[in-house]
Amino acid sequence: MSETADATEDGSWDDAGQYEVRLKGHLDPRWSAWFDGLILTEDSDGTTVIHGAVIDQAALHGLLQKVRDIGLPLVSVTRVDPNHPAVHQFDPR
């Protein structure tokens, strides 16, 4: 997945960021293409995290709509600070 840019071409601030969208249920990594290339990671607690760079708020809401449309319950949406990433214990099966 491409690197996040915090600044647009002319250097102004925008709301691009790294996001983690957590869903209840395991979603096969092959769904990544459907989610425009974001990374899917299955967690040991039965949830799946969709994570990666989201270019702005509109894109984030588009992503959430896709989640809504496939009917998987949304658990959380977290913006991740790239400088202090949260440490997760992944247990991929």
Place this chain on the structure above:
Amino acid sequence: MTEPLLETKLYLPKLRPDVVARPRLSERLRRGAESKLTLISAPAGFGKTTLLTEWLAATPERAVAWLSLDQKDSRPATFWTYLITALQTVVPGVGAAALPLLQSADAPIEPVLTIVINELGAVPHDVAVVLDDYHVVESPDIEEGMIFLLEHLPSQVHIVIATRADPRLPLARLRARGELVEIRAADLRFSHDEAATYLNAVVGLDLTAANVALLGERTEGWIAALQLAGLSMQGRADVGGFIAGFAGNDRYIVDYLVDEVLQRQPDHVRTFLLSTSILERLNGALCDAVTQRHDSKAMLEKLEHGNLFVVPLDDIRDWYRYHRLFADVLQAHLLESRPDEIAALHVRASAWYQQDGDTSEAIRHAMAGQDFDRAADLVELAIPVMRRIRQEATLHGWLKALPADVIRVRPVLSVGLAGALLSVGEFEGVEARLQDAEGLLQGNGIGPANRPAEIVVANEEEFQRLPAAIALYRAAGALAHGDVPATVAHAQLVLDLSPEDDHLPRAAAAGLLGIAYWITGDSRLEAGHQAWAECVAGLYRAGHIADTFGCSIGMADIRRVQGRLGDAMRTYEQALAHAGAHGGPTLRGTADMYVGMSEICRERDDLPAALEHLRHSQELGEHLGLPQNPYRWRVAMAGVREAEGDLSGALELLNDAERVYRGDFFPNVRPIPAVRARLWVTQGSLEQALAWAREQGLSATDDLSYMREFEHVTLARVLLAQHTKTRDAAALQSAIGLLQRLLEAAEEGGRTGTVIEILVLQALGAGAVSDGLVPLERALTLAESQGYVRIFVDEGPPMALLLRAAAKDGIARGYVRRLLAALAKTETDRPIDQGLIEPLSERELDVLRLLATDLNGPEIARSLVVSLNTVRTHTKNIYTKLDVNDRRAAVRRAGELDLLPKR
């Protein structure tokens, strides 16, 4: 709308035989049939549509209008058109008058809905409207309209919304008032019993209660999942093993189950499902084109028969769609397993849609297939149509989605983009696009044969018109920036370049010229009128009647300034006659014509006619007036009130006019503050009038220009009033000097209307009456044939004095006599002393005089062109001031006080 109405969106889905009866939910829906709004809100696959279908089938006598929404319905005009059309399936002809109103770009929605609401109110039976998939509509404009609709819904109309996300409607308020029935996910989930019934009785499995429980737990009663599970288990030997495996993992249920279902399909079916998953809607011919088979129609019927999530969209088994969830999973599979085939699939779909005439779907698929050249070709071909039906915003969307280097080699698209940007008010980038196109046109032959390879043209006809189009867009851009000479130059170029029979661009260019000349004013008013006349003629030839009203207003305004009241009146009358002869619904701008006519009647002192025109204009409604009409109406009404002697009423209307004022392309040559300053002068509020002059920075020694002529004449009035009040000789001298200069300028510009007014002021400002007679006689000569009255009569007693002297001298005998009679009437109409502690106001006197007739409240309100509430307020005050308690007593007391006109 680009495409014809899709009948399939209005199709009432038919009940499938294998549905589990859900009496507790049917009961809820039945209750919903009596409330304003029923909301079925749950994620995909919870059986919302099925539930509604079941409810419909149970009560076939009920009148239900159905609308299946899709993403395109986010455009308000599209949404409301479909909604009204859906209503027409159960109430024939409802809202027919409203539909054409939706075609103008920024039509306010409330007048449209009001028409529909009123007509629905007359329907003698209950009507339900179902909006399926409401969540795809994400427009704040539509939400506003829906809120309005809900607020004013007649009691026999019930709205049902099926959605995946709660709509932004006032749900809390509706809940509190008991006007909302809700069915949510928790209600829709299959209970254990319902799941058992479904799996065993409907699907035909023979599961133990324990197995049903396992399945129920795993799916949590999610109906789509149970359906897929059912499909996966049919004909399977080891059902128990399947359930154990299914229940024992965490995989996204739908994904897992669709995988299972897909695996059990023969290869050709699986391929069919994956290939066609890119389509919004499916029919045999389209699927054949995409899958390159010949048996798609039969395939679709088989899929439907096998309950494979294929939903019919009509009764003739022509069009289908996939259940959304199923389609989403299929698409995910396709993306992952056969990514390189996807582009080709889209291109085949695009080709089919193009041939079928559905341009917008063809473009959508071409873009999705990344075949931008194909998409660009299609957009080029679509440009003239999109412009004609005013869907510039859609065109803008398409062009924005094309890569810049595709557009750059296509001059038709570069210019199209420039036009689209202008139409949405984005001036950035317009010139650059025009230059891109020009660069390619430079020194190249017109014909395709000698065109350099790097230029791409898909629309030869449009290509031929490019030089004219470029000039037209430059003219529009120049006007927007206020560069009049450039506007004129470019507009003239359009006329030079366009053939005689190319009506629209010629008319557009003429219209721009008209505005440019109007702004230049001073000596080009006649040229402006001529330009607009050509614009109107061109528009008639092109069949664009609606746009002519704006030009007519400009033309009539010019005639009035030129002192040609008769011609101005004829301009309005002809515009109305033309529109009427053209047939079709009443057009936007009709209300403005009546306002214009009212002002001419007012000048000719035909106040009843003026009021009648204003009333007519008001009855037509806001949606039949152009954006400036609300302000113009109020200014015209203020003029009538002033003529009736109600100065405070007139001032209130002017203040109101200021609040609703909207600027547009036409220059504002009669600013409201100046009109108000004139009223202050008449009222004797000299200080306020002087303050106005100071605020506007006006002085008697300013350079004069047509744009500020009205203001300068107003200044002259203020100075004369100052002299009258304070004997300030300097003010008088300034006024005289200013008026002389104004006179010369107005005469040179042919602005006879202003000339008459200036002469009147000069007559009033002259020292001796005999000196005043010279300009007065000239004014009378110019004014008589046009029927001017108020321009003299508004000046009151000082003018009466001059007119009596003129009569003695035998000047314009008949005319002067009529003017004097009008002046006398104005005076006797106003009782000086009413003999009351608190005298009645002008408006109250008007109401009182009507109370003395047989008219009832609403009739009085209509007669005075005010609201019924206003009449009630006045009546209350009248009773208080006269110290009476009812109408008869008020009339009697009024008679005693001699307040009623003599019979």
